[in-house]
Amino acid sequence: MTITMPENQGGGSPLSMAFRGRTFLSLRRSQVVSMEQGQEQELDLFQTHVADRLLALLPPSNVGGGGEPPLSLAFLSKLLDALIACEEEFRSLLGQNHASLLSKPPADRAVADLLDRAVKSLDVCNAVSLALRSLRHWHRHALIAASALPSDHCGQGQLNRARRALAKLLASGPDSPSAASGRYDGSSGRSSGSSNHMRALSWSVSRNWSAGRQMPPVPAHLATPRGGEAGGAGMALAVYAMSSVLSFSMWVLAAAVPCQDRGSAAPSSPVSPRQHLPWAAAMAGLQDRITDEWRRRKGLAGLLAEIQGVEQCGKELMEAVGESGPPPSRAEDVAARAAELAEACRRLEEGLGPLERQVREVFHRVIGNRAEVLRCVDHSARTAATTPNPPLLSQ
Known part of the structure; x- marks a missing residue:
């Protein structure tokens, strides 16, 4: 018995096959466009979050010279927290189908700058540590x-002990001539201006290392993306934002903490973002505030407020003690100055430990993120090399 198949169950007409092909292509094209729009929204959101974190670092009224000092342990803690948060979000972007965009122009050029800046940031973290x-x-x-x-009544022995300690404090302070000429020798873990042993975070800091040379200006402009490079352009701006926050953070650390050969002249701002970026205004405000402070206190090796507070209290106490000891009428003044120095020491000591831990965390996060970027770039390159060209659909 012969079974006759219906005509519409055989292979279909050529017109039907062409319609199905066009429908599939339209659906695929819509999926790609939707995915690209989602990627762009995620990248734009990262830019907005960077702006929010930088704005949170500005004082309520951005007036130079007013309010609390611009460089303090509390400010550095908030800055490094913002840097760590940006690093975390940027790394999450790499795991959300954005890694392939790293090899697209102009993102590839921004990635090269970020990788170079990460290595220099490790040196800055080491020197700050x-x-x-x-x-x-x-x-x-x-x-x-x-x-x-x-107490109000100090014996001659106590006065002599205090004077010797104050003399050492002022002679070996961050802004003293001996400290300015001292160099950190990473190979031995010692400073020529101090006898205490110091251990670097990872590798050593070379004898001729300079904090000032580690922070050349970040390129002010990225290449204007073309129509076919929209994904790469959005990723380029995200990489540029991450590179800018990292560079700014290292610049602030070198200004606050007396690093080797930092120099006393205020350098140019490390970041010059395009004005249309969401975080550009906040970045400019922060850089102007710190640069003004750097110029105002020209000649100081470290601008950290707590360091300056200890040194100022030490100078005032030395003047109050005098060469031959204070007269009985000034005993209360000496005790008050000593209490101020003790309070300044407490503020500095409370912040040093947490700041050291944050610098250590930033150091290891920069290493991890740099390795992740390199892995993504390598994976993207290998994927592009092994992916065959899609076959042409028969009409």
Whole structure:
């Protein structure tokens, strides 16, 4: 018995096959456009979050010279928290189908800049870590001086002990001539201006390393993307934002903490973003505020408010003690100055430990994120090399 198949169940007409092909292509094209729009929205959201974190660092009224000092342990803590948050969000972007965009122009050029800046940031973190350890040794002199004058009536022995400690404090301070000429020798873990042993975070800091040379300006403009490079352009701006926040953070650390050969002249701002970027205004405001402080206190090796507070209290206490000891009428003034120095020491000591831990965390996060970017770039390159060209649909 012969079975006859219906005509519409055989292979279909050529017109039907063409319609199905066009429908499939339209659906696929719509999916690609929808995915690209979603990627762009995620990248734009990252830019907005960077702006929010930088705005949170500005004082309520951005007036230079007013309010709290622009460089303090509290400010550095908030800055490094913002940097870590940006690093986390940027790394999450790489795991959300954005990694393939790293190899597209102009993102590839922004990635090369980020990788180079990450290596220099590791050197800055290392130098800052060594400087913070050196500050602990310097800080002990201030503690000795403050504890030697605890009451209104001090004996000659206590006065002599306090004077010796104050002399060492002022002679080895961050802004003293001996500290300015001292260099951190990473190979031995010691500073030529201090005898205490210091351990770097990972590798050593070379003898001729300079904090100032680690922060050349970030390129002010990215290449204008073309129509076919929309995905790469959005990713380029995200990479540029991450590179800018990292560069700015290292610039602030080098300004606040007395690093090797930092120089006293205020350098140019490290970031010059295009004005249309959401975080450009906040970045410009922060850089102007810190640059003004740098110029106002020209000649100082470190601008951290707590360091300057300890040194100023030490100078005032030294003047109050005098060469031959204070007269009985000034005993209360000496005790008050000693109490101020003890309070300044407390503020510095409370912030040094957390700041050291944050610098260490930033160091390891920069290493991890740099490795992740390199992995994504390598994976994208290998995928592009092994992906065959799609076959042409028969009409």
